[in-house]
Amino acid sequence: MSRYVDGFVVPVPTENLDAYRRMARKAGKIWREHGALEYVECVADDVKPGKTTSFPQSVKLKARETVVFSWIVYTSRKHRDAVNAKVMSAPRLADMMDPKAMPFDGKRMFWGGFKTLVEL
Incomplete structure (x- = not known):
């Protein structure tokens, strides 16, 4: 069964990781309640700057920040669009959407939707 994935990468100040985790747990619950199959947030463990490109370079990582790589899984793009409209x-999500309340710089976040190419 082919699935659809929204992926995103965001730089988070390390001092804000606990606040980010709280926000992510709340957001994940909302996405799952509205039909997302999976909601996963991962903090960088082995991501070094590259010569040409890398996770740190992609978000213009600053000192005392870390990269968070995340994804949400849906049955299809149509399902994703329906879930996201509800979300x-x-x-409960409104307070998290205020850029001043975010525990990260949303301007350096990037995201996109992906069709499954290989699924084992």
């Missing part, structure tokens, strides 16, 4: 209108 974005969820009142």
Whole structure:
């Protein structure tokens, strides 16, 4: 069964990791309640700057920041669009959408939707 994945990468100040974790848990619960199959957030453990490109370079990582790599799984793009429409209108998410309240620099976050190419 082919699935659809939203992936995103964000730089998080290490001093804000606990706040980010709390926000991610809350967001993940909302996504799952509205139908996402999986919600995963991972903190960098072995990501070094590269010569040409890398996770740190992709978010213009600053001192005392770490990279968070995350994904949300859906049955299809249509399913993703329906889930995200519900999530974005969820009142519990509103307070997390204020850029001033975010525990990271949202301007350096990047994301996208992906069709499954190989699934074992």
